[in-house]
Amino acid sequence: MAARPSWEGHLRLSLVTCPVALYPATTEAETVRFNLINPKTNNRIKMKTVDAGTGDEVSRGDLVKGFEIAKGEYVLFDKDELDAVKIESTRIIDIEKFVPRTSIDRLYWDTPYHLVPAGKTGIEAYAVIRAAMAKQSMVAIGRLVMSTRERICAIEIEEGGLVLTTLRTAEEVRSLDEVGSPDLPKPDTQMLQIAEKIVAQQSGDFDPGEFHDRYEDALKALIEQKRKGKPVKPSKPAIDDGKVIDLMAALKKSLGAGPQRRPVSNGKKKPSGRRAA
Numbered sequence: 533m534a535a536r537p538s539w540e541g542h543l544r545l546s547l548v549t550c551p552v553a554l555y556p557a558t559t560e561a562e563t564v565r566f567n568l569i570n571p572k573t574n575n576r577i578k579m580k581t582v583d584a585g586t587g588d589e590v591s592r593g594d595l596v597k598g599f600e601i602a603k604g605e606y607v608l609f610d611k612d613e614l615d616a617v618k619i620e621s622t623r624i625i626d627i628e629k630f631v632p633r634t635s636i637d638r639l640y641w642d643t644p645y646h647l648v649p650a651g652k653t654g655i656e657a658y659a660v661i662r663a664a665m666a667k668q669s670m671v672a673i674g675r676l677v678m679s680t681r682e683r684i685c686a687i688e689i690e691e692g693g694l695v696l697t698t699l700r701t702a703e704e705v706r707s708l709d710e711v712g713s714p715d716l717p718k719p720d721t722q723m724l725q726i727a728e729k730i731v732a733q734q735s736g737d738f739d740p741g742e743f744h745d746r747y748e749d750a751l752k753a754l755i756e757q758k759r760k761g762k763p764v765k766p767s768k769p770a771i772d773d774g775k776v777i778d779l780m781a782a783l784k785k786s787l788g789a790g791p792q793r794r795p796v797s798n799g800k801k802k803p804s805g806r807r808a809a
Contacts, residue, residue, distance in 0.1 A: 535555050535556075536555075537553035537554055537555055537650075538554050538555065538556055538645065538678075539553065539554040539645075539676070539678055540552070540553045540554075540623070540650055541622075541623030541624055541625060541676070542623060542624045542625070542654075543624075543625045543627070543647070543658065543661065543687075544624050544625065544626050544627065545627045545661050545672075548657050548660070548661065549624070549654065549657065550649060550653075550654030550655065550656075550657035550658040550661070551649065551650040551651060551653055551654050552625065552647055552648065552649060552650050552658065553647075553648055553649075553650040554645040554646070554647055554696060555645060555646045555648065556643075556644075556645055556646075557644035557645055557646050557695060558643075558644060562748075563748065564748060564751045564752060564755070581595065596608050596609060596610055596611075597609050597614065618680050619677050619680070619681075619682050622677070623677075624676070625647075625674050625675075625676040625685065625687075625696070626674050626675055626676070627661075627672045627673070627674040627687070628673055628674055628675065629672075629673050630665070630668065630670035630671065630672055630673070631670065631671055631673055632669075632670065632671070633670075633671045633686075633688065636671065636686060636699070637705075639700070639705045640699045640700045640705060641686070641697055641699065641700075642697060642698040642699055642700050643697065643698045644695055644696070644697045645695065645696045645697070645698075646690070646693060646694075646695060646696075647687060647693065647694040647695060647696040648693050648694070658694075662689065662693070662694055665687075665688075665689055665694075666689050671686050671687065671688045672686070672687040672688070673685070673686055673687075674687060678698070683698045683699070684698070684699045684701065685697060685698050685699060686699055720780075722780070723779060723780060723783055726780075726783040726784060726787055727783060729787055730783070730786050730787050733787070733790065
């Protein structure tokens, strides 16, 4: 099935505009998803909307949205009231400034999309904007409206096009101070030297093909076993014996073990993971 755009509109840099489309850069199509089943009838379970006070079933069409202002007290809103405060979607991605990529903390990066020309009209403008960004090695910061919500976004060069990533707001990101910074001891010099050698020994380029979701694979294997009617043997959980490890001995043993990479191929074409001009 051909990919469908999540959003279509225009990319605008000052007075230059071009029609563009956003396509999700990630997918969960291969993720195992379960349904809730009644084992007595082998039928799926349907969820009902029930009034928490009376226990009566309520039609979804009769429901309105509410915001809790006190325990059990809500301010109610109908659709027209909520529509009144919607940001009017101009279907335009407005580029407002350019920044170095390193100036954006990785905690703010959210959902990536391929940003490509929508048709041949304006493709020259798209190429000019992309080439100018590549020359300056900068990331464009803009905003757009998706699903009635205004989102800040970052646009950067990717091989053959542009990638747009929505950014989280400052209110959505927690600082380490909220969790509590750990009180770290000063590392032992000899231990640090061994740890640095281990890091150097296991250094290399990131290749997503080397990593695989082992739990997802185990689920698929389990489904296949059940489909074929084979018995499933429960695995023994790992037990933490609570022993205090000898850190120096563990470091030396790790250094002697060498790289622990386990390349796994799932038969799919791996993404390049590159950003190119």
